[in-house]
Amino acid sequence: MNINATLIGQAIAFLFFVGFCMKYVWPPIMQALDERKKKIADGLAAAERGRHEQELAEKRAQQVIHEAKDQASEIVSQAQRRGNEIVDEAKGTARIEGERIVSSARAEIEQEANRARDELRVQVGAVALAGAGKILSREIDDKAHSDLLDELVSQI
Amino acid sequence: MAEELTVSSHIKHHLQNLAFGRKHEEIEPGVWVPTGDWGFALSSGEASQMGFWSIHVDTMFMSIMLGVLMMWFFRSVAKKVSAGVPTPMQNFAELIIEFIDTTVRGSFSGGKTTFVAPLALTIFVWVFLMNLMDLVPVDVFPQIAAHTGSFLFGVDPHDVYFKIVPTTDINAPLGMALTVLLLIIFFSIKIKGLGGFFGELAFQPFGKKMLPFNFVLEVVTLLAKPFSLAMRLFGNLYAGEMIFILIATMYSAGLVIGSLGALLQVGWAIFHILIITLQAFIFMVLTVVYLDMAHQEHH
Structure with a gap:
C-alpha cells in the first residue's frame, strides 16, 4: 500500500473524465430532458384546452339541437294548420261544385221536361186532330175546321 | 522472488498492486539498491522501495x-x-442522470x-464501476494476468501482481479526493476572492485575536474533508475485498468448508452490492456538499 504517482494519474484521469462529461455528455442529455419536459407540459396544456373546447362544443351542439327541435315542432304545427285549411277549403269547393252540379242537373231536368211537354203537346194535338179527323172525317172538312183545331192545340 | 503458496502469501499477493518504477535489488536481507533500470516490481518489497515516482x-x-x-x-x-x-x-x-440531477439540486x-x-x-458512475470490480471473484483477473505475464514476458506467474479494484x-x-480539495479551494477563491478565502481560514470561529488557533483549526477542517472522503471509500472497499479474499482461501480447505465459503461469498457479494453503491453515492454527495460549502459565504 504505497502512495505514489498513481495519485497524480488518477487525479488527471478524474479531471479528464469530468471535463468530458461536462462538455459532451451532460448538456445534450439534459437538453433533451428539458425539451421533453416542455413537450409534456405543452401536451397537457393542449389536452386541457381541448377538453375545454369540447365542453363548449357540446354546449353549442345542445343549443343547436334544441333550436332544431323547436323549429321542427313549429313546422309540424304549421303544416297541420295548413293541412286543415286545405281540407276545409277542399270541402267548401266540393260543396259549391256539388251544388252547381245539382242545380245544373235540375235546370237540365226542367228543360227536358219542358221539351217533353212541348212535344207531348204537339203529339196530343196531332193525336186529337187525328182522332177528331177520324171521328169527323165524314162530316167535317179538314180545311174548314183547321183554324179551330189549331186554337184547341194552343190551348192545351 | 517466487514465494511458496501459502494462505498468507496468497493474501499478500492479492493486496499488492502491479507497480512500475525504478527497479531495485535486494543485495542482502533488508538492504535494497537501485539498479538504474525501469520495470515492474517483482515483489512487494521491491514495490515499496520504488518510492513516489512509480505507478500502479x-x-x-x-x-x-x-x-x-x-x-x-x-x-x-x-x-x-x-x-x-x-x-x-x-x-x-x-434514469441515472435524472437521479444525479435531483440529488445535486437538492444539496447544491x-x-x-x-x-x-x-x-x-462522473464520480458516482466511475466510483460505482470501480467498486463493482470487487464483485468479480478475486482470483479471476490475477490468474489471467499471471498467465498472460508468464506467457508473454516469461516471468514467474507468482511475481505478476494484479489488483482489479482501483478503489x-x-x-x-x-x-x-485531492482533486476535490483543489476544487474546493478553487471555488472558494473564485466566489469569495483570495482575501475571503484566507479570511475564512484565519478569522473564525474565534475572531481575529485567536488568529493562529483559528488557522490551525480551519486548515485541519479543510484537509479533513478530502482525507475522510478518500479513507471512507478506501476503507470500505479494502475491507470488503479482504473479506472476499479470506472467503476465497476457504476453497482450499476441503469440500465442506469450501461449500460454506461459496455460500458466504454469495451472501457477502449480495451485501456488497449495497456497499459499493452506497459508497459511490456518499463520495458523490459529500463532494457536492463540500463544493456547496465552498460556494457559501461564512461570516
Missing part, C-alpha cells in the same frame, strides 16, 4: 478502462439523444450546476 499500472489501467467505458456509454447516448420516445439505453442513462445551492452536476455524475488502492480514492 493495474489501478491506472482498470480505472481508465472503466472511465472510458462509462464515457463511451454516455456519449453514445448523448449523440443519439432525442426528446421523443427514448430508446432503452437512453432510458437507462436518463451555489447557483448553476453546469459543473457540479457532471462532476457528480482498494489508496492512490485512486486519494487522487480523486
Whole structure:
C-alpha cells in the first residue's frame, strides 16, 4: 500500500473524465430532458384546452339541437294548420261544385221536361186532330175546321 | 522472488498492486539498491522501495478502462439523444442522470450546476464501476494476468501482481479526493476572492485575536474533508475485498468448508452490492456538499 504517482494519474484521469462529461455528455442529455419536459407540459396544456373546447362544443351542439327541435315542432304545427285549411277549403269547393252540379242537373231536368211537354203537346194535338179527323172525317172538312183545331192545340 | 503458496502469501499477493518504477535489488536481507533500470516490481518489497515516482499500472489501467467505458456509454447516448420516445439505453442513462440531477439540486445551492452536476455524475458512475470490480471473484483477473505475464514476458506467474479494484488502492480514492480539495479551494477563491478565502481560514470561529488557533483549526477542517472522503471509500472497499479474499482461501480447505465459503461469498457479494453503491453515492454527495460549502459565504 504505497502512495505514489498513481495519485497524480488518477487525479488527471478524474479531471479528464469530468471535463468530458461536462462538455459532451451532460448538456445534450439534459437538453433533451428539458425539451421533453416542455413537450409534456405543452401536451397537457393542449389536452386541457381541448377538453375545454369540447365542453363548449357540446354546449353549442345542445343549443343547436334544441333550436332544431323547436323549429321542427313549429313546422309540424304549421303544416297541420295548413293541412286543415286545405281540407276545409277542399270541402267548401266540393260543396259549391256539388251544388252547381245539382242545380245544373235540375235546370237540365226542367228543360227536358219542358221539351217533353212541348212535344207531348204537339203529339196530343196531332193525336186529337187525328182522332177528331177520324171521328169527323165524314162530316167535317179538314180545311174548314183547321183554324179551330189549331186554337184547341194552343190551348192545351 | 517466487514465494511458496501459502494462505498468507496468497493474501499478500492479492493486496499488492502491479507497480512500475525504478527497479531495485535486494543485495542482502533488508538492504535494497537501485539498479538504474525501469520495470515492474517483482515483489512487494521491491514495490515499496520504488518510492513516489512509480505507478500502479493495474489501478491506472482498470480505472481508465472503466472511465472510458462509462464515457463511451454516455456519449453514445448523448449523440443519439432525442426528446421523443427514448430508446432503452437512453432510458437507462436518463434514469441515472435524472437521479444525479435531483440529488445535486437538492444539496447544491451555489447557483448553476453546469459543473457540479457532471462532476457528480462522473464520480458516482466511475466510483460505482470501480467498486463493482470487487464483485468479480478475486482470483479471476490475477490468474489471467499471471498467465498472460508468464506467457508473454516469461516471468514467474507468482511475481505478476494484479489488483482489479482501483478503489482498494489508496492512490485512486486519494487522487480523486485531492482533486476535490483543489476544487474546493478553487471555488472558494473564485466566489469569495483570495482575501475571503484566507479570511475564512484565519478569522473564525474565534475572531481575529485567536488568529493562529483559528488557522490551525480551519486548515485541519479543510484537509479533513478530502482525507475522510478518500479513507471512507478506501476503507470500505479494502475491507470488503479482504473479506472476499479470506472467503476465497476457504476453497482450499476441503469440500465442506469450501461449500460454506461459496455460500458466504454469495451472501457477502449480495451485501456488497449495497456497499459499493452506497459508497459511490456518499463520495458523490459529500463532494457536492463540500463544493456547496465552498460556494457559501461564512461570516
